[in-house]
Amino acid sequence: MTSASYSPSSSTHSSSPDRLRERVGSLTARRLGTVARVCGLLVVALFTIGPVVWTVSTSLRSPAESFDLPPQLIPAHGTLSAYRQVFDQIDVWLFALNSALVTGLIAVGQMITAGLAGYAFARLDFRFKRPLFGLVLATMMVPVQVTIVPVFLILKGMGLTDTLLALIVPAVPTAFGTFLMRQYFLTMPKELGEAAMIDGAGPWRVFRSVYAPLATPGLAIVGVLAFNYHWNEFFRPLILETSNQNFTMPLGLVSLQGNLGTGSISVVLAGVVLSMIPAVVVFVIGQRPLREGITSSGLKG
Template identity: 55%
Template sequence: MTIAPARSGAPGTRRIASVALVVVLILMAMFAFGPLLWTLTTSLRTPAEAFTNPPQWLPLSPDFGNYAKVFDQIPIGTFFVNSVIVTGLIVVGQTITCTLSGYAFALIRFPGRGVIFGAFLATMMVPLQTIIIPVFVIVRYLGLSDSPMSLVVPALGSAFGTFLMRQYFLQMPPELGEAARIDGCSQFQVFSRVYARMAAPAVATLAILNFSGFWAEFYRPLIFLQSQPNFTLPLGLVGLQGNLGTGSISVVLAGVILAMLPSVLLFIFAQRYFIEGITAGSFR
C-alpha cells in the first residue's frame, strides 16, 4: 500500500494566492512610483496648472520649456561636472578601501579582528549630524574648505561598504587562497588575482549604492561648500527656487528630473549585477 504525498494546496487556492500577491505588488509599485510620476508630470505643467485643485495627473498642455529654463537660470553644466568628479572619486575610493578592508576582516586572521570589526560597525549607529562639526574642523585644518575634495576625503571609508564586502568574501572557499599561496603568491596577489576578481558582483553593488547615495547628497555640500562654482548638482538646484521661494515649482521639478536621470540610467543598465551582489550569500 502506497501513501500519496500530501498536496500543498488546491490549484484554485494557489491561483488565488498568486493573484493576491500580484495585486499587493502592483499596489506597492504604485505607491513607490506615484511621487516620481507626479514629479515628472508637474515638471511639464505651466505655473498655473501646478496648483490646480483638484489636481490633475496629466498636464493639459505639456510645457517642455521648463527644462530649457533650468539651463537659463542656473549653470547646471558646471554643477553636473562637479557632481561627476566628487561622486566618481568617492565611488572609486570606497570601492578600493572597502574591498581591501572587507577581505582583511573576512579571510585574514589577526589579533582583535572581531573587536575591531565590531567597533567599526558601531560607527554606523552614529548620525552624521553629530560628527559634522569635528569633520568640518579637520577639513578646514587640511586646507580643503570650499573645495570638492572636502566632500571626497571624509567619505573614502565606509563601515557599510566594509560589511558588505566582508559578507561576500566570507562565502568564498579559503582553499583557493591556500592553493595560491602554495604557488608562491603573496597576500596581496591572493587578493588581487583570486578573490577580488570573484567579488565583481559585490563591487558593482557597492559602486551603484555609493553612486546613488552621494550623487543625491545635499547635507554635506550645504555645510562644506560656499562658492557657487564648486556646488554639486543637488545644492545647485536650490537656486531654481528663486528669491524667498518665488521660483516656478515646475522649473524646480524639471531640474530634479534632470538630476535623477544618471542614477536611474545606471540602475537600469547595471541592475543584473546589483541584484546578484545583493542576493549573494543568501542561500548556502
C-alpha cells in the same frame, strides 16, 4: 450468516470526488495567493512610482497649470519651457560635472577601501581583529549630523573646506561597504587562496588574482549604492561648500526655488527630473551585477 463483501471499486469511486474537491481547493488557494501577491506588489509599485510620475507630469506643465484644482495627471498643454528655464537660471552643466566628479571618485574609492578592508577582516588573521571590526560596525550607528562639526574642523585645519576634496576624502572609507564585502568574501571557499599560497603567491597576490575578480558583483553593489547615495546628498555639501562653483546638483537645485520659495514649481521639478537621469542610468547599467551580487552574498560558504 453471509459476510459483507468488500468492493475496492466502490471505495475508489467514493473517494474520487473528495480528491477532486481537494485539488480544486488547493488550486483555488494558490490562485488567490498569487492574486493577493500581485495586488500587493501593484500597491507598493504605485506608491513608489507615483511620485516620480507626478514629478515628470508637473515638470511638463506651465506655471499657471501647476496649481489647477483638481490636479490632472496628464498636462492639458504640455511644454518643455520649464526645462529651458532650468538651464537659464542655474549652471546645470557645472553642477552636474561637480556631482559626477565627487560621486564617481567616492564610488571608486569605496570599492577599493571596502574590498581591501573586507578581505582583511574575512581572510587575514591579526590581533584585535574582532574588536576592530566591531568598532567599524559601531560607526554605522553614528549619524553624519553628529560628526559633521569635528569633520569640518579637521578639513578646515587641512585647508580643504570649500573644495570638492572636502566631500570626497571623508566619504571614501565606508563601514557598510566593509561589512558587505567581508560577508561576500566569507562565502568564497578558502581552498582557492590556499592553493594559490602553495604555488608561492603572497596575501596581496592572492587577493588581486584570486578573490578580487570573484568579488566583482559585490564591488558593483558598493559602487552603485555609493553613487546613488552621494549623488543625492545634500547635508554635507550644504555645510562644507560655500562657493557656487563648487556646488553639487542638489545644492544648485535649491536656487530654483527663488526668494522665499516664490519660484515656479514646474521649474523646480524639471530640475529634479534632470538630476534623476544620471542616477537612473547608473542603476540600469549596474542592475545585473547588483542583482547577482545580492543573490551571491546570501549564500553561506
